[in-house]
Amino acid sequence: MARRLRPVELDFVEAAPVRHVFVGELAAPVQAVYGALEDVPGWAVWFPQVTAARPVDGGAGRDITLTGGVRFRESIVAATAPEVYAYRVDVTNLPGVRAIAEEWRLAPAGTGTRLRWTFATDGTAAYRLALKVARGGQARAFRDAVRALERRLAA
Numbered sequence: 001m002a003r004r005l006r007p008v009e010l011d012f013v014e015a016a017p018v019r020h021v022f023v024g025e026l027a028a029p030v031q032a033v034y035g036a037l038e039d040v041p042g043w044a045v046w047f048p049q050v051t052a053a054r055p056v057d058g059g060a061g062r063d064i065t066l067t068g069g070v071r072f073r074e075s076i077v078a079a080t081a082p083e084v085y086a087y088r089v090d091v092t093n094l095p096g097v098r099a100i101a102e103e104w105r106l107a108p109a110g111t112g113t114r115l116r117w118t119f120a121t122d123g124t125a126a127y128r129l130a131l132k133v134a135r136g137g138q139a140r141a142f143r144d145a146v147r148a149l150e151r152r153l154a155a
Contacts, residue, residue, distance in 0.1 A: 016120035096127030
């Protein structure tokens with residue numbers, strides 16, 4: 001069953017009750033990495049848990065499907081090339097969640113890119129407990145995504 005979440009803005013990324021922050025570096029330049037973030041269908045190629053991704057609302061939103069059938073309808077809340085790409089989840093079938101926002105922040109690292117992903121969320125006590133368990137899986141997914149994105153941008 002799809003449920004509408006609380007609409008949050010970019011400040012939620014810093015104020016959310018649950019925040020998972022992951023950092024990685026890529027050899028690709030910042031502009032190339034940012035371009036990959038804006039290429040919504042490409043997420044299904046380089047982010048292992050994303051099985052389908054398509055832009056909606058004239059590019060102002062995204063429909064994302066994850067492994068296991070979790071679905072998100074998202075709104076982009078910041079697209080400031082080449083430093084910040086962020087979105088919130090408006091509708092999902094994930095139980096227990098009240099709000100989700102994700103921010104991808106990019107910075108030059110020599111000739112490459114330092115990429116920081118912040119997953120910010122709020123939900124029921126059971127949801128927050130499940131996220132403690134899921135943090136390791138999110139970290140692995142981020143590492144795998146950074147490696148896959150690195151290979152995609154080098155090709």
